[in-house]
Amino acid sequence: MNVLNTYPEIDFKTSSVIQTAQLEKLKQLLYYVSENSTYYKNLFAENSIHVHSIHSLEDFQKLPLTTKADLAQYNEDFLCIPLSDVADFTTTSGTTGRPIASYQSRADLDRLAYNEALSMLCTGAGSEDVFQLMTTIDKRFMAGLAYYLGIQKIGAGIVRNGPGGIPLQWDSILRFKPTVLIAIPSFIPDLIDYAEQNGIDYKNSSVQKIICIGQPLRNEQLELNELGKAICSRWNVELYSTYASTEMATAFTECQAGKGGHMPSELIFLEVLDEKGNHVKNGEPGEVVITTLGVEAMPLVRYKTGDVCHYFSEPCSCGRTTPRLGPVIGRKNQMLKVKGTTIFPSAIYDAVEKVIPEPDYILEISLGDYSNDHITILIDNKHIAKAENLSVRLKSSLRMMPELKFTDKQTLRKLKFPEDVRKPLKFVDKR
Ligand SMILES: [Zn+2]
Numbered sequence: 070m071n072v073l074n075t076y077p078e079i080d081f082k083t084s085s086v087i088q089t090a091q092l093e094k095l096k097q098l099l100y101y102v103s104e105n106s107t108y109y110k111n112l113f114a115e116n117s118i119h120v121h122s123i124h125s126l127e128d129f130q131k132l133p134l135t136t137k138a139d140l141a142q143y144n145e146d147f148l149c150i151p152l153s154d155v156a157d158f159t160t161t162s163g164t165t166g167r168p169i170a171s172y173q174s175r176a177d178l179d180r181l182a183y184n185e186a187l188s189m190l191c192t193g194a195g196s197e198d199v200f201q202l203m204t205t206i207d208k209r210f211m212a213g214l215a216y217y218l219g220i221q222k223i224g225a226g227i228v229r230n231g232p233g234g235i236p237l238q239w240d241s242i243l244r245f246k247p248t249v250l251i252a253i254p255s256f257i258p259d260l261i262d263y264a265e266q267n268g269i270d271y272k273n274s275s276v277q278k279i280i281c282i283g284q285p286l287r288n289e290q291l292e293l294n295e296l297g298k299a300i301c302s303r304w305n306v307e308l309y310s311t312y313a314s315t316e317m318a319t320a321f322t323e324c325q326a327g328k329g330g331h332m333p334s335e336l337i338f339l340e341v342l343d344e345k346g347n348h349v350k351n352g353e354p355g356e357v358v359i360t361t362l363g364v365e366a367m368p369l370v371r372y373k374t375g376d377v378c379h380y381f382s383e384p385c386s387c388g389r390t391t392p393r394l395g396p397v398i399g400r401k402n403q404m405l406k407v408k409g410t411t412i413f414p415s416a417i418y419d420a421v422e423k424v425i426p427e428p429d430y431i432l433e434i435s436l437g438d439y440s441n442d443h444i445t446i447l448i449d450n451k452h453i454a455k456a457e458n459l460s461v462r463l464k465s466s467l468r469m470m471p472e473l474k475f476t477d478k479q480t481l482r483k484l485k486f487p488e489d490v491r492k493p494l495k496f497v498d499k500r
Contacts, residue, residue: 072224073183076190080334080391084382087334087391088126094362095129095338096120102368105149108139109370130340130348134358135372140316141169147367150174155366159211161315171211171315172366178218180336180363181211181318185219187333188322192280192309194249196224199275201247203238203256204282205231211315212282216251232256235263246275253492254281254308255427257300271304278307280322283492285396286310288419289354289379291328294396295422312378312394316369317359321394326386329379329393336362339392340371341380351382356401357394375401377413403496405434405442407469414496417444420466424459425452428493431484432471435499442500444471449481 079090099120102109113120116133123129140147148155156175160168173181194200200220206213206229213231220227228241232253238260241247250257257279264271279300286297286308293301297308312330313320319337321330332339340348341355349355357374379395399413414432421430429449437443448459453475464470485493 072196073186073190073222074195074224076187076389077335080331080389082390084390091334091338091362092126092129094335095126095360096123098360098362098368098370099123099129102149102370106147106368108135108143108146111146130371132371134346135369137169137316137373137375140369140372144170147369148172149368150366157214158209159214159315160209168209169316171318173211173318174365176365177318180365181215182218182222184319184333184336185215186222187219187336188311188320189219189223189225189249189280191322191324191331192249192278192307193325194223194225194278194280198249199226199228199245199247200249200251201228201230201238201241201245203230203232203250203252211318212313215313215318215320235260239264239267239269242274242276243269248275249278249280250276251280251282253283254279254286254296254300255284255493257304258296258426261300261303276304276306278309280309280311282311282313285398285415287327287396289395289398289415291379291395294419296427299426310396312376312397314374314376316372317361317374318364319359319361324385324387324389328385329381329395331385331389331393332391334391338362339394341378341392341394349380352379354379354395354398373401377401377404403434403498405444407441407444410469412467412469416467417446417463417471418495420463421446421459423462424455425449427495428485429481431481431495431497433484433497433499445474446471447474447476447481447484449478450475451478 103113103120154174155172156178157173159171202216204213206217228245228247230238230241288294309323311320311322317337321332323330338360340358342358343349343355354377357376357378359372360370361368376397377399378397381393384390398415403414405412417432425448431447433445433447435443456473484497
């Protein structure tokens with residue numbers, strides 16, 4: 070395998086150069102899916118779409134959107150290669166329903182390696198680094214495998230610890246001296262607690278960077294959120310957010326400027342759309358809609374991720390001109406309506422976590438009066454003394470008051486870890 074040690078030039082060129090290159094790849098993709106994907110063949114036939122008449126990005130952006138429901142319902146129809154050519158079988162994390170199958174060809178695994186190599190290079194990591202993987206590589210999970218392949222691609226070393234097992238994590242850190250951890254960020258405070266309780270000199274450990282997966286580290290203004298601050302106030306490490314999903318098979322990763330995750334222009338075409346389907350302006354939030362570039366087994370055209378992120382189009386101080394995405398502030402279907410205003414769970418999380426740490430609460434949403442959403446915060450009753458403080462915080466930052474309910478640890482744990490869910494839930498939707 071050739072070692073990749075520099076980030077591709079294209080992402081530092083002007084946006085018109087990038088768009089021209091992307092348009093060519095989009096045209097190739099449309100020809101490819103119109104010949105190989107049962108789903109898109111049917112979709113284009115039903116809508117009288119002729120791929121040879123797509124000449125510009127404007128033309129492309131008139132094509133129908135693909136939804137998560139389409140992908141779930143016609144799952145195998147998206148597959149463009151024979152099953153016998155599938156190299157790796159994965160499923161989505163199933164955060165919002167039954168996991169959807171995703172298939173990778175051998176070429177897709179090479180693409181995945183390239184994608185994750187770019188992700189690592191974007192954080193400033195390289196072949197001299199040693200990584201410690203604290204997420205799972207199995208359980209039909211794409212991300213762990215992608216990290217492994219990408220780290221091989223940049224010529225670095227990896228310790229495959231997997232999740233949990235704090236004593237083993239520290240044993241590996243002290244023994245193999247990793248410089249970069251790849252982890253779910255809410256795990257890091259536990260790691261620090263253990264080090265403090267066991268006399269481990271974590272402040273002088275080999276760890277310099279933590280690449281974070283699955284949970285946001287920043288708020289809508291791109292400042293560290295409560296979790297990010299909780300880590301950085303105790304441990305002098307650089308934190309990097311990533312945004313990715315199985316369906317897009319691509320990661321948006323922060324550079325050292327920490328101003329949102331960069332779009333790798335060779336691998337994905339990004340649109341961020343408002344309620345009416347128009348592209349949002351710089352700094353505004355919208356739904357992330359992606360088109361995969363260079364995917365062979367299960368390419369997606371104008372796929373609605375359901376994730377709502379802020380979109381940033383101005384060039385970054387790192388020199389890249391590619392658009393960036395802020396943290397996921399909510400899922401499209403998690404948008405809450407209270408007294409005529411809309412609010413995303415992330416705003417509530419941020420207010421709650423000023424008082425209650427992340428694992429000790431959960432949001433429960435039900436339908437209230439006059440089609441308002443009723444928001445309940447269920448909290449571990451060991452924090453009951455903080456109720457007053459929390460009320461004050463919530464009132465001042467949200468201008469509305471969710472219901473507070475204290476409950477025992479077991480009830481909370483059951484809600485957070487239902488069966489078949491890979492990461493703990495923070496949001497239970499009963500609407
Ligand atoms: Zn940058």
